[in-house]
Amino acid sequence: VLLNHTFITEFLLLGVTDIQELNPILFVMVLAMYFINVFGNGAIMMIVILDSRLYSPMYFFLGNLACLDICFSTVTVPKMLENFFSTSKAISFLGCITQLHFFHFLGCTDALLLTVMAFDRFVAICRPLHYPSIMNRQVCIQVAATIWAIPFLHALVHSILTSQLNFCGSNRIHHFFCDVKPLLELACGNTELNRWLLNTLAGTIGIGLFFLTFLSYFYIVTYLFLKTHSCSMLHKALSTCASHFMVVMIFYAPVLFIYINPDSGSSLEKDRIIAVMYTVVTPALNPLIYALRNKEVRCALNRKLRILI
Secondary structure, three states, rough: HHHHOOOOOOOEOOOOOOOHHHHHHHHHHHHHHHHHHHHHHHHHHHHHHHHHHHHOOOHHHHHHHHHHHHHHHHHHHHHHHHOOOOOOOEEEEHHHHHHHHHHHHHHHHHHHHHHHHHHHHHHHHHHHOHHHHHHHHHHHHHHHHHHHHHHHHHHHHHHHHOOOOOEOOOOOOOOOOOOHHHHOEEEEOHHHHHHHHHHHHHHHHHHHHHHHHHHHHHHHHHHHHHOOOHHHHHHHHHHHHOOOOHHHHHHHHHHHHHHHOOOHHHHHHHHHHHHHHHHHHHHHHHHHHHHHHHHHHHHHHHHHHHHOO
16 A cells, blocks of 8 residues: 555645735735734843843743744744745645644643733732742743743644654645644544544643633632722723733634634635634734733833933
């Protein structure tokens, strides 16, 4: 049987859409969003590192999120931009598996980081006296190292198992980057273990972390309404959490839709459109949300701009 297989050494990424006339418009839009992402998140990283007034756990994790957003988009967007005008649209087998690995690694890290940020807000608001001891510098560094290390191992499982599959026949991936679902459509042989792991791990991690994040905010809101009698304090606390909660909702909505939806070939077109949301749009929106809604971030940016000017 193996003699009849045409083993694949490269894949062809078909892109966001099959309508070629849309490619120039999409190129400009995606490039603009990528620049907003890189410069916006880069600015947040800069002020978190340089401004001593932002040396707190909340902004330490915000700096991690900004770095993560740049890396997450960079895994897929440069190749996506190249393929808008490329005639070959080819990516090597190793390059494809590498892209798959870092996509799942950084995506899972993002979900973990958002959960930790929600817990940080819970401790700061609901346990203010214990906050300095619970979220001290050493703990924050250890937590950050953990939330970057665990997803790397999680992604390694998917990348190793996917690389061990036999690919034969078509090498055309109906997507703009290498992901497990579209690659499984091209695989020969039994892919039940891969599909089970994808749905189980992604579903469990996604739903579990979303539940923990939601639970943190549920306790925060309940605590504020029951314990806080000052409208100004209530507004300030809710305003602090609002930016992060908006980012959480924007991140989880498309991710949960794709990975909890049952596998089907007909859903690949829908998956491509939704994937643009969490790889291109969401990372670009995050710095805008934090810069526009967070007073301390705005003030820090203004101070740095005044120094530069």
